[in-house]
Amino acid sequence: FQENEITEALWEELEETLIMGDVGVATTMELVERTRDRVEREGIKSTRDAYLVLKQEMVRLLESDEPLHIDEPRILTVVLVVGVNGSGKTTTIGKMAHYYKQRGRKVVLGAADTFRAAAIDQLKIWAERAGVDVIAHEPGADPGAVVYDAIRASQESRKADLLIVDTAGRLQTKFNLMKELEKIRGVASKLVHRAPHEVLLVLDASTGQNAISQAKSFKESAGVTGIVLTKLDGTSKGGAVLSIKRELGVPVRFVGTGEKLEDFALFDPVAFVEGLLGDS
Amino acid sequence: MFESLSDKLQAVFDKLASKGKLSESDVNTALREVRLALLEADVNFKVVKEFIDRIRARAVGAEVMNSLTPAQQVVKIVHEELIELLGKPVPLDLSGPPPHVIMLVGLQGAGKTTMAAKLALRLRKSGQRPLLVAADIYRPAAIQQLEILGKQIDVPVHSEGTDVPAATIAKNAVRLAREKAYTTVILDTAGRLQIDEQMMQELEQVRMVTRPAEILLVVDAMTGQEAVHVAEGFNQRVPLTGLIMTKIDGDARGGAALSVRYVTGVPIKFLGTGEKLADLEPFQPDRLASRILGM
Ligand SMILES: Nc1nc2c(ncn2[C@@H]2O[C@H](COP(=O)(O)OP(=O)(O)OP(=O)(O)O)[C@@H](O)[C@H]2O)c(=O)[nH]1
Ligand SMILES: Nc1nc2c(ncn2[C@@H]2O[C@H](COP(=O)(O)OP(=O)(O)OP(=O)(O)O)[C@@H](O)[C@H]2O)c(=O)[nH]1
Ligand SMILES: [K+]
Ligand SMILES: [Mg+2]
Ligand SMILES: [Mg+2]
Numbered sequence: 377f378q379e380n381e382i383t384e385a386l387w388e389e390l391e392e393t394l395i396m397g398d399v400g401v402a403t404t405m406e407l408v409e410r411t412r413d414r415v416e417r418e419g420i421k422s423t424r425d426a427y428l429v430l431k432q433e434m435v436r437l438l439e440s441d442e443p444l445h446i447d448e449p450r451i452l453t454v455v456l457v458v459g460v461n462g463s464g465k466t467t468t469i470g471k472m473a474h475y476y477k478q479r480g481r482k483v484v485l486g487a488a489d490t491f492r493a494a495a496i497d498q499l500k501i502w503a504e505r506a507g508v509d510v511i512a513h514e515p516g517a518d519p520g521a522v523v524y525d526a527i528r529a530s531q532e533s534r535k536a537d538l539l540i541v542d543t544a545g546r547l548q549t550k551f552n553l554m555k556e557l558e559k560i561r562g563v564a565s566k567l568v569h570r571a572p573h574e575v576l577l578v579l580d581a582s583t584g585q586n587a588i589s590q591a592k593s594f595k596e597s598a599g600v601t602g603i604v605l606t607k608l609d610g611t612s613k614g615g616a617v618l619s620i621k622r623e624l625g626v627p628v629r630f631v632g633t634g635e636k637l638e639d640f641a642l643f644d645p646v647a648f649v650e651g652l653l654g655d656s
Numbered sequence: 657m658f659e660s661l662s663d664k665l666q667a668v669f670d671k672l673a674s675k676g677k678l679s680e681s682d683v684n685t686a687l688r689e690v691r692l693a694l695l696e697a698d699v700n701f702k703v704v705k706e707f708i709d710r711i712r713a714r715a716v717g718a719e720v721m722n723s724l725t726p727a728q729q730v731v732k733i734v735h736e737e738l739i740e741l742l743g744k745p746v747p748l749d750l751s752g753p754p755p756h757v758i759m760l761v762g763l764q765g766a767g768k769t770t771m772a773a774k775l776a777l778r779l780r781k782s783g784q785r786p787l788l789v790a791a792d793i794y795r796p797a798a799i800q801q802l803e804i805l806g807k808q809i810d811v812p813v814h815s816e817g818t819d820v821p822a823a824t825i826a827k828n829a830v831r832l833a834r835e836k837a838y839t840t841v842i843l844d845t846a847g848r849l850q851i852d853e854q855m856m857q858e859l860e861q862v863r864m865v866t867r868p869a870e871i872l873l874v875v876d877a878m879t880g881q882e883a884v885h886v887a888e889g890f891n892q893r894v895p896l897t898g899l900i901m902t903k904i905d906g907d908a909r910g911g912a913a914l915s916v917r918y919v920t921g922v923p924i925k926f927l928g929t930g931e932k933l934a935d936l937e938p939f940q941p942d943r944l945a946s947r948i949l950g951m
Contacts, residue, residue, distance in 0.1 A: 462767060583876075
């Protein structure tokens with residue numbers, strides 16, 4: 377016989393943990409509700425098991441059956457990287473180039489952020505660190521033209537099988553800048569069958585509820601297929617991705633955990649959820 | 657997209673209207689909507705709790721309970737209290753003998769480098785002679801970025817490459833400012849996590865050798881619940897004199913401003929309203945309060 381440890385205070389504590397992890401109120405309520413139902417149904421009496429149930433529900437929400445299209449065999453895979461200002465796009469691309477190069481891919485980077493001061497120089501430094509080529513134009517050039525050249529070069533002179541395109545940061549409310557992403561997509565799809573094959577939204581883990589608005593808008597304009605959650609080495613938990621998955625079905629694919637070349641990994645839902653819930 | 661707080665509160669009170677005079681529990685129901693609105697705006701959970709306790713006292717008073725328009729009354733109280741908490745706008749402190757050192761600190765990608773140039777432009781226009789300093793020796797192309805921005809606004813940039821410690825660069829810049837009669841020295845420091853011991857030590861060293869008149873924490877308007885810990889972390893190591901919130905040209909509600917202000921007590925000084933170097937506004941409490949409430 378086991379004494380029931382589960383009290384109202386436990387549910388309040390779980391709510392607090394989730395909200396403080398930026399999960400958002402609606403998703404928090406739903407997760408706690410589901411956990412309570414299961415605890416009741418399964419006759420669970422210990423706090424530890426209640427946590428286990430919550431963990432399972434969170435992991436289940438985050439898991440995705442959709443394959444990552446970068447890993448499929450293809451003559452040239454094109455990945456478009458998008459996101460708001462300063463989220464970590466350029467850095468992520470450097471790390472990602474290294475990650476795939478190590479896995480035997482021939483990687484080229486496209487410098488389609490022609491707007492931000494020194495964005496091209498920054499990408500070039502990352503390319504050098506990763507040991508991959510960059511296709512770049514002058515600052516101020518048309519991003520569509522950069523993408524065009526980058527694809528051509530990948531197909532011809534560089535014989536690359538993975539092209540990763542950096543784009544300028546933009547807030548999702550800027551209509552013209554969001555339109556520009558549609559144009560870039562258009563260029564890619566004309567030159568390569570079904571390109572871009574992945575469109576990754578780079579999301580800063582310290583972002584709060586605005587993350588959902590970002591995911592919604594970038595999904596609409598740029599056809600986002602996955603998320604890279606950066607800066608997870610900080611104290612923020614990045615819980616907004618649970619709301620994004622619940623509301624929009626967009627999965628997290630990779631995480632960024634620092635500013636070095638190796639600080640990049642495939643997303644692991646279990647590790648992520650454990651980080652969010654802490655040592656509880 | 658957001659149903660405004662007023663509408664939500666109206667709906668709450670409409671449901672209660674039949675019962676006649678409002679009870680304390682009616683007001684508490686309404687305050688739950690306020691709590692929700694603040695959490696959706698990314699105000700920190702604990703700050704929300706204390707804020708709600710603070711306005712409960714007023715909300716259960718006669719102002720609301722006897723009012724014919726209780727929804728408006730609650731919104732008015734919440735709005736007023738938010739304005740009170742956000743505090744008054746405070747200008748940059750440029751008293752004392754020049755050169756005045758302004759040091760920008762914050763997490764990676766918050767908008768420090770851009771803000772350094774924005775402040776330089778503003779100061780130059782007000783008759784100061786600013787000098788920008790590239791004290792970020794880590795981020796790839798950080799120096800080039802600042803040099804490009806400096807050129808755009810015709811403000812000189814002091815840099816010494818990436819092999820000299822940030823504190824040395826900063827110290828040399830202050831000396832140069834004295835020699836060349838620059839009146840303000842704006843230090844662009846590298847982005848860092850508040851838990852990165854080595855990088856926080858660097859900030860302490862920069863502060864020690866430059867004695868800044870202003871140490872400004874640059875916070876992204878999209879920041880979530882952790883804003884309080886970030887701000888506390890920086891404030892403990894380098895005592896902050898002000899906050900700047902960037903990227904408010906988007907649709908983020910900016911509740912982090914309230915949280916940060918609440919835990920540090922330092923004034924909010926400016927808002928970054930775009931990527932262009934003229935996109936800088938002094939902070940206005942009433943506008944920020946309305947924004948946080950989604951009004
Ligand atoms: N700690 C930490 N910092 C990161 C991580 N990823 C990126 N950064 C830092 O975040 C800052 C912004 O990164 P960028 O790669 O320039 O971001 P971006 O999205 O390309 O920025 P824009 O092009 O200006 O929109 C830099 O200082 C990076 O070093 C991460 O995973 N952890
Ligand atoms: N929309 C908008 N973008 C901004 C604003 N302020 C800065 N940015 C953009 O945000 C991104 C990051 O800005 P930076 O000034 O490089 O940020 P930082 O804090 O110096 O970054 P690190 O040095 O890497 O830590 C750039 O793309 C800027 O153009 C703003 O107020 N609004
Ligand atoms: K950010
Ligand atoms: Mg970039
Ligand atoms: Mg910078």
